[in-house]
Amino acid sequence: MRGLLLAWSCVCVLSVAAAQGMPTAPLPGTTVAAKDYLAEAKRVVDVAAQPAAPWNGPRNGPRAQPGKRVAIVAEDLRNGGIVGVVDGVLEAAKVIGWSVRIFDSGGTPDLRLKMLANALASHPDGLIIVGGDARALLPGLRPFAERSIPIVGWHVAAQPGPVPGTPVAMNVETDPLEVARVTALAAIVQSGGHAGVVIFTDSNFRIAQTKADEMAAVVRECSGCTLLEVHDVAISRSQELMPGATRTLLARYGKRWTHALAVNDIYFDYAAPVLTQAGMPSAAMAMLSAGDGSESAFLRIRAGTFQTGTVAEPLNLHGWQLVDEMNRLFAGRGVTDYMVPVHLVTAENIAADGGDRLLYDPADGYRDIYRRIWQRP
Template identity: 80%
Template sequence: MRGWLLAWACACMPWLATAQGLPTAPVPKTAAAAAKDYLADAKRIVDTAAQPAAPWNGPRTGPRAQPGKHLAVVAEDLRNGGIVGVIDGVLEAAKVIGWDVKIFDDGGAPDLQLKMLATALASRPDGLIIVGSDAHTLLPGLELFAKARIPIVGWHVASRAGPVPGTPVAMNVSTDPLEVARVTALAAIVQSGGHARAVIFADPNYHISRDKANEMAAVVRACSGCTLLEVRNVPISQSQELMPGTTRALLARYGSRWTYALAINDIYFDYAAPVLTQAGLPNAAMTMLSAGDGSDSAFLRIRTGTFQTGTVAEPLSLHGWQLVDEMNRLLAGESVTGYVFPVHLVTAENIGADGGDRLLYDPANGYRDIYRRIWQRP
């Protein structure tokens, strides 16, 4: 997947080089020819992302299960389907590896985040998993775990997968957020034939959200026939309260000019779609695509053709298993793997594969059996 993106960026996206301060060569093509090439390369990237899950290319060796461990899991908000899916994966993997898990939920309230961390620390865990929060925001609380030599891993806690610089988080488990954002925006461009008029929804409180929104905006702006109407900031924790009114206001402002809604998370569409229905919009009048996480409601909308046509779904259960494996390596005194799972776009055409019949993305690549063999667990 990364190879396609790099090839496309180098061959067809001089705007990317300019943004990074690199020299660009003149492109001796007419605007129409350049736009046609742009769409063709975008379609190749989108088609690649929509393929069934590839065979497992992650770790196959590692330390056996460390016995009798106790994990604390601090969740950003258990109303978020992505977070719940990851924690379900953690619980499933913890049962196999033989660990106890205690879950702490801050409900998306900023003033409760550090309190939940303090409560989790008081439970005297052997390891901490943080799910959905911003690692830099939590730094004062995380430093107390580091001082107690309690290892930390997280899911979607920074803008990049891997160790989180400047924090004690040894591994941020995630697909590549920027690739997720690019594929989402490119899918909108391909589906619109290069004429998307888009609003992007983002949460201003998290680095990963801002970076994904900025990346989607850059891709839309690079499409000569597309229009970025605006980037609208709505905190995920307030989406239920704010999205209905926000959607009505955007409809009043842009009317039929607004044809595509892009979001950093499916949850925004849970509250926007009913407003579109109430406003009498036919499904073809608005297209929704999400740069994460592949919620069950998103799968239902895609399956029924109710506005949403795609979600770049996270392999939530797989990520839960990976979190447990990365923690097991740390508890065994070894390094994390740094593994990043490839980006996958769910559409109506492929929704029946890789867990789609259960309204989730669960790659059929045998990862559970592989982790069992690594841990030497039946």
């Protein structure tokens, strides 16, 4: 059984390596030594931590369709990832010549459909959803589809691309499965294959549950690691719930808990102070997040305060991509299949690609490329 487990572990690692464009070797038989598994995991993590690759996204497309009015419905503007994407949309919209109105759901279920109704009442030419779950929002999205108003979103489904069964033409995100795998593998590498892991997720969102499930699977595949618990905490209530949850988990697991993984950096905003109050040295607990690369996460990584990594998404770039995808729909064209490669931010690389500004902003010239596509100065 142990040999089979290790074989599956290597398959998982190699699948991530292939997704990252890294050459892989065939399996030398049906079992793989733990040290070989760790070596492969380290290779994958090292590739994900490299500086941003040259631009491999679209270089052609329709020119700007100016004068459009676009509504943004944000899941919760207290979330740094959502704010970063909205800022990117606003920056790109100014370049392309659109007006934008923002509607904030505040992370409140009762407000989500109301904000969509308010957005519809503003008579937009297009709708951008930032956060939320496209299928859960479907009753509020149908009126947009009935009026032939194009819809794109960020983190609104478990996979990038068009969202089946909904009118969302494009869900922009980094592949959540690869984000989750790299996050979990980084924890395993840092622990030398002996991590005691608690995973924080929000089961209200498909993408969050997808990430958590994948991280849990990777941890289980590590023969020397222990998955202590998957803890469900609503992101919108993290400020309220995380301090108590952290104290409970510390009491339950003690020194067995060495690594905290989460689907979003915001959980650590409220867990880290509890660890400090408990007198825990930063070296005793490592926090790694499968998104989104918030300012506070960058500060913790830079200071060496518990958090050792975040698989940061290029939030500003994703905002520009949302505008480009919408522009293609306005022009009667199809969306792209562009997906930004996974990038792990650590203390070693935090100064590169926007890290000095506390964000991941790839130095690949994407702004100038989109300007050329849109034929805008």
